[in-house]
Amino acid sequence: MADRGGAVLRSLRLWLVPRCGMEPRSVAALAVVLAVAGGLALHHFWTGRPQPVRVPALTSGPAGTAPSPEHGPAPAPATARRTVVVDVAGKVRDPGVHRLPQGSRVTDALEAAGGALRGADTRPLNLARVLNDGEQILVGAPAAGAGGAALPGAVPGGHAAGGTAPAGPVSLNTATAEQLDALPGVGPVLARHIIDFRTRTGGFRSVAQLREVNGIGDRRFSDLKDLVTP
DSSP states (O other): OHHHHHHHHHHHHHHHHHHHOOOHHHHHHHHHHHHHHHHHHHHHHHHTSOOOOOOOOOOOOSTTOOOOOSSOOOOOOOOOOOEEEEEEEESBSSOEEEEEETTOBHHHHHHHTTOBOTTOOOTTSOTTSBOOTTOEEEESOOOTTTTOOOOTTEETTTEEOSSOOOSSOEETTTOOHHHHHTSTTOOHHHHHHHHHHHHHHTSOSSGGGGGGSTTOOHHHHHHHTTTEEO
């Protein structure tokens, strides 16, 4: 390789000295410059050549699941299901305080308390009524006006109340929704139906008109007819 370079240098001297009038020293310097330039050009070409791109391997989780980011948003905590707390007292197998899902009805409270005892009269209860938090449901209490007294703080219809059930007949034309609600078997919905009926018709002219109220059938009318007046 050295002999080859020397031969090239001698050829440049023989060609440049007589034609260009250059001294041998200048010819050597020119050869060095050309060699350096050639080396730089070769290096630039080599480093600028296209490089193959390797695709990183795709890491996946368990079979059937897509890969998830390392740091994703934290899952939202599950919302606790709201409950109502009711006190079921009277003639039931498991009296006491019970927690039930919000939206439960009186019949669900009786079931949670083990059901009514044999012979207990559940007719005064509106089993379809939605429960309110903190109320007391009294099973087997005497109906209002039937000669018995309800337990203090409870209404036979299953409502928590600050006093006792009304002692005398309730006027259908003047009673408030709360007074009607305290009647056996009458909940907030049925009390509203009674008030809507008397507003629409101008008032009750007889107790028998209760049969025309939506939600009052023969059985419920039989329970209410002696407890109300027009």
